[in-house]
Amino acid sequence: MRHQLLRRLSILTSCLLVGVLVWSPASAADPPASVNQLIIAMDGWGSDLIDPWEFAQPGFIADYLNLRLLTRDENMKVQPLWAVEWSQSDQGIDIKLHPKATCQNGEKADAAMLQKSLEGSMGLIEGFKGALNAAKVKAAFEAFEVRGDHHLFIKTKSPDPGVVPIIGGHNYHLWWYGPAQYLLKVGHAEYVKNPLGCGPYKIKEYKPGDRVLFERWEEFWGDYPYWRKPQHKTMEWLKVPDGAARYALLRSKQADMATVVPFAIAKDLPRSEDGKRGVNPKKGPLWTQTLRANGKMQVAFDLEMALKEGKADPAKWGNDPTLNPKVREALALAIDKQAILKTGYGFLIPNESIYNYNSYGWRKERAEQPAPYDPQRAKKLLAEAGYPNGFETTAHFAEFAGRPNQKEAMDIIASNWKAIGVTVQVVEHDPFKYYAEQDAGKRAYLPINEWTWGRQENGIFIAQIAYASTGFRSLYNDKTDALVKELSQTLDEPKQLALLAEIEDEVLRNHWIVPLYDASAVYAYTDRVLEHPMPEFGAHFLDLNRIVVSGER
Amino acid sequence: MARSTTPAPELVLPQPVPAHKTGLVAWGRSVFRGAPVFSLCFLTLAVACAVCAPLLAPYDPIQTNRTQTLVPPSLSAHLLGTDHLGRDILSRLIYGARISVTVGFLAVFVSGTVGTLIAVVSGVVRGWADTVLMRLTDAFLALPFLMVAVLVVSLLGPSLVNVVLVIGLLRWMTYARTIRSEVLRLTEMDFVRLARAAGARRRRLIVQHILPNIVNTLLVLGTLEVGSAVITEASLSFLGLGVPRPLPSWGTMLAEAQTYVFTAWWLPVFPGIAITLLVMASNLIGDWLRDRLDPTRRQL
Amino acid sequence: MRGYIARRVLQGIVTIWLVTLGVFSVLRLTGDPVSYMLPPDASKEDRARLIALYGFNDPLWKQYVVFNNNLLHGRFGPSLRWDSRDALEVFLSRLPATLALTGAAMSFSIIVGIVLGAVAATRPDSLFDRVAKGAAILGQSMPVFWVGILLILLFTVYLEWLPSAGGLDRLGLKGLILPAFTLGCLFVAAHMRIVRSSMLDVLDADYIKMVRAKGMPRRTVIWKHALKNASIPIFTLFAVNFAQLISGAVVTETIFAWPGVGRLLVDSVFVRDYPVAQTVVFFAASFIIVINIVVDIAYAWLDPRVRIAG
Numbered sequence A: 001m002r003h004q005l006l007r008r009l010s011i012l013t014s015c016l017l018v019g020v021l022v023w024s025p026a027s028a029a030d031p032p033a034s035v036n037q038l039i040i041a042m043d044g045w046g047s048d049l050i051d052p053w054e055f056a057q058p059g060f061i062a063d064y065l066n067l068r069l070l071t072r073d074e075n076m077k078v079q080p081l082w083a084v085e086w087s088q089s090d091q092g093i094d095i096k097l098h099p100k101a102t103c104q105n106g107e108k109a110d111a112a113m114l115q116k117s118l119e120g121s122m123g124l125i126e127g128f129k130g131a132l133n134a135a136k137v138k139a140a141f142e143a144f145e146v147r148g149d150h151h152l153f154i155k156t157k158s159p160d161p162g163v164v165p166i167i168g169g170h171n172y173h174l175w176w177y178g179p180a181q182y183l184l185k186v187g188h189a190e191y192v193k194n195p196l197g198c199g200p201y202k203i204k205e206y207k208p209g210d211r212v213l214f215e216r217w218e219e220f221w222g223d224y225p226y227w228r229k230p231q232h233k234t235m236e237w238l239k240v241p242d243g244a245a246r247y248a249l250l251r252s253k254q255a256d257m258a259t260v261v262p263f264a265i266a267k268d269l270p271r272s273e274d275g276k277r278g279v280n281p282k283k284g285p286l287w288t289q290t291l292r293a294n295g296k297m298q299v300a301f302d303l304e305m306a307l308k309e310g311k312a313d314p315a316k317w318g319n320d321p322t323l324n325p326k327v328r329e330a331l332a333l334a335i336d337k338q339a340i341l342k343t344g345y346g347f348l349i350p351n352e353s354i355y356n357y358n359s360y361g362w363r364k365e366r367a368e369q370p371a372p373y374d375p376q377r378a379k380k381l382l383a384e385a386g387y388p389n390g391f392e393t394t395a396h397f398a399e400f401a402g403r404p405n406q407k408e409a410m411d412i413i414a415s416n417w418k419a420i421g422v423t424v425q426v427v428e429h430d431p432f433k434y435y436a437e438q439d440a441g442k443r444a445y446l447p448i449n450e451w452t453w454g455r456q457e458n459g460i461f462i463a464q465i466a467y468a469s470t471g472f473r474s475l476y477n478d479k480t481d482a483l484v485k486e487l488s489q490t491l492d493e494p495k496q497l498a499l500l501a502e503i504e505d506e507v508l509r510n511h512w513i514v515p516l517y518d519a520s521a522v523y524a525y526t527d528r529v530l531e532h533p534m535p536e537f538g539a540h541f542l543d544l545n546r547i548v549v550s551g552e553r
Numbered sequence B: 001m002a003r004s005t006t007p008a009p010e011l012v013l014p015q016p017v018p019a020h021k022t023g024l025v026a027w028g029r030s031v032f033r034g035a036p037v038f039s040l041c042f043l044t045l046a047v048a049c050a051v052c053a054p055l056l057a058p059y060d061p062i063q064t065n066r067t068q069t070l071v072p073p074s075l076s077a078h079l080l081g082t083d084h085l086g087r088d089i090l091s092r093l094i095y096g097a098r099i100s101v102t103v104g105f106l107a108v109f110v111s112g113t114v115g116t117l118i119a120v121v122s123g124v125v126r127g128w129a130d131t132v133l134m135r136l137t138d139a140f141l142a143l144p145f146l147m148v149a150v151l152v153v154s155l156l157g158p159s160l161v162n163v164v165l166v167i168g169l170l171r172w173m174t175y176a177r178t179i180r181s182e183v184l185r186l187t188e189m190d191f192v193r194l195a196r197a198a199g200a201r202r203r204r205l206i207v208q209h210i211l212p213n214i215v216n217t218l219l220v221l222g223t224l225e226v227g228s229a230v231i232t233e234a235s236l237s238f239l240g241l242g243v244p245r246p247l248p249s250w251g252t253m254l255a256e257a258q259t260y261v262f263t264a265w266w267l268p269v270f271p272g273i274a275i276t277l278l279v280m281a282s283n284l285i286g287d288w289l290r291d292r293l294d295p296t297r298r299q300l
Numbered sequence C: 001m002r003g004y005i006a007r008r009v010l011q012g013i014v015t016i017w018l019v020t021l022g023v024f025s026v027l028r029l030t031g032d033p034v035s036y037m038l039p040p041d042a043s044k045e046d047r048a049r050l051i052a053l054y055g056f057n058d059p060l061w062k063q064y065v066v067f068n069n070n071l072l073h074g075r076f077g078p079s080l081r082w083d084s085r086d087a088l089e090v091f092l093s094r095l096p097a098t099l100a101l102t103g104a105a106m107s108f109s110i111i112v113g114i115v116l117g118a119v120a121a122t123r124p125d126s127l128f129d130r131v132a133k134g135a136a137i138l139g140q141s142m143p144v145f146w147v148g149i150l151l152i153l154l155f156t157v158y159l160e161w162l163p164s165a166g167g168l169d170r171l172g173l174k175g176l177i178l179p180a181f182t183l184g185c186l187f188v189a190a191h192m193r194i195v196r197s198s199m200l201d202v203l204d205a206d207y208i209k210m211v212r213a214k215g216m217p218r219r220t221v222i223w224k225h226a227l228k229n230a231s232i233p234i235f236t237l238f239a240v241n242f243a244q245l246i247s248g249a250v251v252t253e254t255i256f257a258w259p260g261v262g263r264l265l266v267d268s269v270f271v272r273d274y275p276v277a278q279t280v281v282f283f284a285a286s287f288i289i290v291i292n293i294v295v296d297i298a299y300a301w302l303d304p305r306v307r308i309a310g
Helices: A002-029 A061-065 A111-121 A134-140 A164-168 A180-193 A243-251 A303-308 A325-334 A337-342 A375-385 A406-419 A434-439 A459-467 A478-487 A493-509 B024-031 B037-056 B089-125 B127-142 B145-156 B160-187 B190-197 B202-238 B250-260 B266-293 C002-029 C033-037 C044-054 C060-072 C087-122 C127-141 C144-158 C174-204 C206-213 C218-240 C242-255 C261-270 C274-302 C304-309
Strands: A035-042 A070-072 A078-080 A083-088 A092-097 A141-148 A151-156 A201-207 A211-216 A232-239 A286-300 A391-398 A422-429 A448-454 A513-526 A529-531
Touching: A035 A243, A061 A201, A061 A211, A078 A083, A083 A164, A092 A111, A111 A134, A111 A141, A111 A151, A111 A180, A134 A141, A134 A164, A134 C044, A164 A459, A243 A513, A243 B250, A243 C144, A286 A406, A325 A375, A325 A406, A337 A406, A337 A513, A391 A406, A406 A422, A406 A448, A459 A478, A459 A493, A478 A493, B037 B089, B037 B266, B089 B127, B089 B160, B089 B202, B089 B250, B089 B266, B127 B160, B127 C002, B127 C274, B145 B160, B145 C242, B145 C261, B160 B190, B160 B202, B190 B202, B202 B250, B202 B266, B202 C144, B202 C242, B250 B266, B250 C144, B266 C127, B266 C144, C002 C060, C002 C274, C033 C044, C087 C127, C087 C174, C087 C218, C087 C242, C087 C261, C087 C274, C127 C174, C144 C174, C144 C242, C174 C218, C174 C242, C218 C274, C242 C261, C242 C274, C261 C274
Parallel strands: A035 A232, A391 A422, A391 A448
Antiparallel strands: A070 A078, A083 A092, A092 A151, A141 A151, A201 A211, A211 A232, A286 A448, A286 A513
């Protein structure tokens, strides 16, 4: 009898022990369902303009306050947000919205609201200036048809695949959607004082240029794994432009996360990519996650296109050496890209494509070829082109915020070209005026230009924008002209990809563009942050609502 | 503020005494009495670096070297280490002295000339000219330096000359005010009044009587202002409005080094020390000159 | 005397107007804000549309007339960068932060200057005197942003004693310490010099010896007279160096992410947010000019010759 009791007791005890051992780490590891605060030190959040019908510049605030139709998850797949289904045919764009979508003032986010919002963004509503690219969208749309409470059909004039990237919101910060009735009622000035949205956060306090305090909207309707009520009740953004100061805030635990940490500092911190990406590797008080290929850098020879457009004076520029394709090839061959990559401590990605790494239109085999580097052959080409002793020229660039290492790259390029006899004077410009001045021909023409690009997920967008002679050029001769026109009329995906490939081949064959690298952005966190699921390749949305922390601040 | 009516004390240098009488050392001692030795030495060093940079610098200051980035200071190869592009810091400091010294002296020259011109016209001509010029001075004093800097750099582009121009335009007011009050004081003095009464023409008046007597003040102010000019250049570089790349000015070295403060301390520390020492030298020498040239003057 | 005051005030108004004209021209001559408001890949249509909406294609004289008219009515315009918030509102909301910073910096600098100057005066040319002078000049010679970053490195990162970014709202007085110290260093030297020399004057003066002979406590007399002696030069120094204080504040506010008007000026000038930049410069310039007028009037009262000359 006693024997049996003892045995049962010991079995019970061991079961309990095992149970406790198995349970407690798990329960200790379960992060709380709700915490009070999350503080982020940011280099900047883009535009301070939060009215969705008056967007002059892309910004992050709207990502958390307002609605987008679509988004991308951490595997870069396009996913539904406000729009649960969409498709485009030759007749138009068909959109089906989430039936539960509402706004923070109770307004229903239905098809009627989408139509009104689109009209507002197109600048068709009095009192609002409209969003970016309004003209292009206006030119593409013919009429709206409300086919159900949550079903909108937009009749288009032609099947242009470049419109959805603008209105969809899954490629870049472009168009957002807010409570239309509220906007119409209070007007722009009032909206700015008391902003309301339909997204997961409300704005509690806002000091433009300094600090934003978001508050979780408790009745948020979204229930996607990638877009739903956040764990933190309040999220605070501090604007700290200086990289070293940002890092200091993180180190001293005044912030939980710092965006765009300078490479020199980030290289010594534990990387989550060594274990599971986006998860705290628990190797110290700080850890990082890299948003890869966030920006793009390339050298461009603009003169040919400028002469074609009559922007450069042929008398002065008609005989410039960079007009000779052999010279361009020589200059391309002389650049030591490995040296440039090394200045980035592993955060710069080699990319021999004119499209962003891993975006639509990017071809892996082409992009990952080793960059040609042959200064001897370059000298030979120069001699063949008629410049055995080299020549003198100028190169221009402007350092855009968040696009690192341009200065270093230009220094190295200048020294590389000097070695083959080409003396280049590097001129730095004010980034804000860089393209506007070029456009207006205010500057004596640039034979060499360093482009930078923010990340675009869609090569179609790049091709169309670059062709339309905005700040970006060098995708332009009669052949590319025809290719881009064809691209703007086709909805067939294989055909689009084939056209994008042809455009790229033509551009690179002529050496109008020399891709240098894609630059990554590094985000650093304190130990309090457990995980931050984010796409490997930046889609600009930061997914801050998905951050999971271990406890109260 | 004591206002005397005796003529301004002139700088009295001891007459060169034949060497066999007292010796060069004794002469040197009396001229440089109380001089801040370290400051003078440092200033000489800076000027020497500026002039003889190619001879003194061990490496090429703009040559990048991708295998030698962020090397800490060591006695073997790079005395002060290398920067993030593999450029030798010591060489950059030496060539940078060229820029800082040039900017310092040129800016002082520009602002000193403009300021003196305005002060003399203001003080001698008086009347409307004086009022207008003084209000112009006020207006410039009231303009934040950032505006002037942005204006010049935007319109004319970044270059060494433009930086000198910016600093020159920002600092002439100090000269204008101080020298104007000197001129006013001088014109009230007997010897000037007498000259005027005797019918001396204005220009003669200025050249013969006024200018020689403001040289001291100008000298003192100029020396002090070299320091300000160097700091202003550094601030302009910090804000991105300074001397263009790849010229190695101390200010741009500091600005570029900002991100490396935590990992490569030698990048920001040495240029900062250089700037500080140059400015200190100019302040201490200026103070000494002021004491030396007019010990009765109230310090302000 | 009254005539002088009236003349001086009138001249001051003219000067302020000159400054605003200067700022207006500078901003418009060096680039239009639309270039700053749009991303580089913006289309020509977007650009043209915004320019027309804001009226930047109006002739310059017309824009100036509108600007002047608004100024006379006290309207500074809606901010271009910050979503049409009134520029004056934006400026006033950030002014307290700068006032706190400069006030703290100046107080710190004056107090330290008084202490160092007084002690140095009692021991002229001693080791203490020379070290104090040296330290003060050191503070004046180091670039502000260098000092700031080194302090952050020491106190925020290594010692973790003090916060480095935020402003009064978020951090309270603790957040004021590092920025005020950084900015105050610039002026300690000057204040120390003034206090020291006025102390030395007082210590030397005959009447001190006389009063001492009568039995009055040395300390009271010295302090009272020395401080009185020093107050005018300190005030003059403040007036003369106010512009330097503002430019120092600009750099300090940038490093410490202090939400004041210095940073506001930098941000708005760089993006050509005309109304806000104009507002900040208008108030800063007016303040400087007012101080100068006050100083001039004070001097005129003390020395009649100045009245005639100016």
